[in-house]
Amino acid sequence: MRTGIATVCLSGTLKEKMQACAVAGFDGIEIFEQDLVTSSLSPEDIRKMAADLGLSLDLYQPFRDFDSVSEDLLQENLRRADAKFKLMSRLGMDTILVCTNVGTATIDDDDLRAEQLSRLAALAGEHGVKVAYEALAWGKYVNDYEHAHRLVSAVDHPHLGTCLDSFHILSRDWDTAPIEDIQTGKIFFVQVADAPKLSMDVLSWSRHYRVFPGEGQFELAKFMGHVVRAGYSGPVSLEVFNDVFRQSDVERTAVDAMRSLIWLEEQSAKWLEANPAITTAGGSNGDTGTRAAGRRRYPMELATLPKVAEPAGFNFAEVKTDEPAQLETLLGQLGFEFDGRHRTKDVQLWSMGHARVIINEQAPSHSEPAITALGFDVDSPVIASARAQQLKAPVVPRKVQADEEVFQGIAAPDSTEIFLCQGNPDGTAAWTGEFGEGSEFGEGPEHRDAADPAVIDHVNLAQPWQHFDEAVLFYTSALTLEPQPFAEVPSPSGLVRSQVMQTSDRSVRLVLNLAPLLHQEPGQQGNGGRKTYQEHIAFAVQDLVATARAAQDRGLEFLKIPANYYEDLDARFALDPYFLATLKELNLLYDRDANGEFLHFYTATVGSVFFEMVERRGNYDGYGAPNAPVRHAVQYDHLHRN
Numbered sequence: 001m002r003t004g005i006a007t008v009c010l011s012g013t014l015k016e017k018m019q020a021c022a023v024a025g026f027d028g029i030e031i032f033e034q035d036l037v038t039s040s041l042s043p044e045d046i047r048k049m050a051a052d053l054g055l056s057l058d059l060y061q062p063f064r065d066f067d068s069v070s071e072d073l074l075q076e077n078l079r080r081a082d083a084k085f086k087l088m089s090r091l092g093m094d095t096i097l098v099c100t101n102v103g104t105a106t107i108d109d110d111d112l113r114a115e116q117l118s119r120l121a122a123l124a125g126e127h128g129v130k131v132a133y134e135a136l137a138w139g140k141y142v143n144d145y146e147h148a149h150r151l152v153s154a155v156d157h158p159h160l161g162t163c164l165d166s167f168h169i170l171s172r173d174w175d176t177a178p179i180e181d182i183q184t185g186k187i188f189f190v191q192v193a194d195a196p197k198l199s200m201d202v203l204s205w206s207r208h209y210r211v212f213p214g215e216g217q218f219e220l221a222k223f224m225g226h227v228v229r230a231g232y233s234g235p236v237s238l239e240v241f242n243d244v245f246r247q248s249d250v251e252r253t254a255v256d257a258m259r260s261l262i263w264l265e266e267q268s269a270k271w272l273e274a275n276p277a278i279t280t281a282g283g284s285n286g287d288t289g290t291r292a293a294g295r296r297r298y299p300m301e302l303a304t305l306p307k308v309a310e311p312a313g314f315n316f317a318e319v320k321t322d323e324p325a326q327l328e329t330l331l332g333q334l335g336f337e338f339d340g341r342h343r344t345k346d347v348q349l350w351s352m353g354h355a356r357v358i359i360n361e362q363a364p365s366h367s368e369p370a371i372t373a374l375g376f377d378v379d380s381p382v383i384a385s386a387r388a389q390q391l392k393a394p395v396v397p398r399k400v401q402a403d404e405e406v407f408q409g410i411a412a413p414d415s416t417e418i419f420l421c422q423g424n425p426d427g428t429a430a431w432t433g434e435f436g437e438g439s440e441f442g443e444g445p446e447h448r449d450a451a452d453p454a455v456i457d458h459v460n461l462a463q464p465w466q467h468f469d470e471a472v473l474f475y476t477s478a479l480t481l482e483p484q485p486f487a488e489v490p491s492p493s494g495l496v497r498s499q500v501m502q503t504s505d506r507s508v509r510l511v512l513n514l515a516p517l518l519h520q521e522p523g524q525q526g527n528g529g530r531k532t533y534q535e536h537i538a539f540a541v542q543d544l545v546a547t548a549r550a551a552q553d554r555g556l557e558f559l560k561i562p563a564n565y566y567e568d569l570d571a572r573f574a575l576d577p578y579f580l581a582t583l584k585e586l587n588l589l590y591d592r593d594a595n596g597e598f599l600h601f602y603t604a605t606v607g608s609v610f611f612e613m614v615e616r617r618g619n620y621d622g623y624g625a626p627n628a629p630v631r632h633a634v635q636y637d638h639l640h641r642n
C-alpha cells in the first residue's frame, strides 16, 4: 500500500512538514494549497526538496467551487484552473483534487455539471493533469460519492476520475459496497480519515474533529476492503483536519499518522480475509483471477504485521519514587505483602495474590510516586515487541544482568513504559524469583498463597490532552486492546474525558483519562517526567467488605463518602438496610446493573497515584461510573484539606 498524508494534517511550515513526513516513512504527500501559498519556497524548490526527501507529490488540493455555476463564472473558474495546472507542471505534480461546489453553485442540473466537468477535463488533458472529483459531505448539490461518480462516468474522459474520502462517505452513512462498482482505473485518489461519532453539523465535524484511522469510530477497514476490491492501487492518503494535531509536535504527529496507516493496512487485509468477494463469471473489478494460498490477489498489496493474541493479563504495575514510605504504608494497609528487594536493583516487590506492584526507587530525588510502567502478559514477548516496533513504538532501553529476565519494553505516548512479559498460565511470574531470595530483604514471593485470586483489575492512566488520540491508537494497534466509546465524567475541576481500552475477556482493562487542564499545574512541563494528574491502579478481590475491614484495622484512612451518597444509593437500589449500613460504615461505593454488582473504595492520593480495591459480583462489566463524580469530589476535598 502506498502511504500518503496531506500537509494540512500537520503543524509547521511546508518544509518542516515535508521533513517530518520523510522521517516518519511516508511515500508521498498531498500539498494543501495554503501551505504552498504561504511558503517561501518556490515550486521548483519544493519539487527538488520532495525528490531529495524521497517523497512523491501525489495531489494538489483543493480546487473549490468549480461546477454548477453560470457560464461567466465557469469561464473564470477555467482561467483559475489553467493557472493551477501550470503551477502543477512546475511542481511536477499530475493530480488535482476538485471538490464538489459548496459556495457558488446556483444551478442544480446534472447535464450542465457533466458538461462543465468535461470542459475542465479537456483543459486538464492539455496540461497532462488528472482531475480527481470529490463529493464533500456538505456539497450544495453533489454530496454523495455515487452521485459524483455518475457525473465522472457521464463525462467519460481519461483525465477525470473520482476521489474517495472516507470522511465524506462514512459521516453521511453512505453504503461503501458500491465502491466496488466503480470502473477499474476510475478511482484517481483515496483519502482516509477516522472520526468519533458526534452529532453536529458535518462541516464543523470534518474541519475540527477528524482523527487518524484507529482513533475514531468509522469502519475504515471495510471502506478500504471495498477500495482494494475495486482494483485501486494508488496512494492511501491521510487527510485529517484536527485542531490538536495542527498545534502538536510535527514529527510526533507524523509518526502517529504513519502508525495509523500501518495498522489500517493490516486491518484491511484482515477484513478482506474475513469477507471473501463473491466470484462472478469473468471476475469482478481488479480481480486478476489468480489465487495465492487461497487468497485473492488485488492490485494493491497489503502488508501484514506480526500476529499477536490479546494480552492475557497484567503482569505487574510499577510506581517510581525515591520517597517510598507512604506508598509502603498504603500497600501494607491494603493487605499487600512485601516480597523483598531486587538482587541488584533498587526496587521492591509487593504482592497480593497475582497482583504485583513494583516500587522502583531509582528515581531522581524528591520524585513523588507516579505510575511509570505496566507489564502485560503476552504469548510471545519477542513477537509482540516486533509488532510494536513495526508500528513505530519507541523501544525502552533496559539494563539487565546476565541471569535476569529480559523484558521487551516500549514507550506509550504518555511515556509510561509498557513491558511485554511472559507470564505463567497459573498467574505467577518467573522474574519474581529475582526478589528477596533467601536474603535479609523479605521472604520472596514463594510463600504466597497461590490460591489468592487477587489480580490487577484495571489501571487508569491520565493522558496529556495533546496525546489522547495517539494513546488510543497506540494501545489499539500495538497491544490489540479494543477501544470503547468514550464517556465524560464530571469532577469539581472540570469534565474528565474517559475511554476504556480492554481485551475481549476483560483480563486487561485500561482506562485512559483526559484530565481537566486545571490539573496541569503551571511550570511542571518537562519536570523530570513527573506526572501532574492523578492515576490509579485497581485491584480485584473476592470479598471487599472483609478487605475493607482488615484495611481499617491496619489503620487505613478511608476517603469520607458523603451521607447524601448513601441516601441516593438507597433511593436508586432499595438496598437491604444492613448492607447499606455496612457500605456507609466502611465508606464503600456501590453500583448495580443488569449484569451484576460492583463494590469499591479508593485510597488517598500519594504523589500522583492512588489505589482502588474492587469486587465484581456476577458479570458486572463496568467501573462504577455513576460513582466517579463522588470519587472526584472526595479526592478534591481531601487534597484541599491537606
Ligand SMILES: O=C(O)c1ccc(O)c(O)c1
Pocket (backbone or CB within 6 Å): 061, 062, 097, 099, 134, 136, 165, 191, 206, 207, 239
Ligand atoms: O473541508 C474542506 O473544504 C475540504 C477540502 C478538501 C478535501 O479533500 C476535503 O475532504 C475537505
Ligand SMILES: [Mg+2]
Pocket (backbone or CB within 6 Å): 134, 165, 191, 239
Ligand atoms: Mg477530502
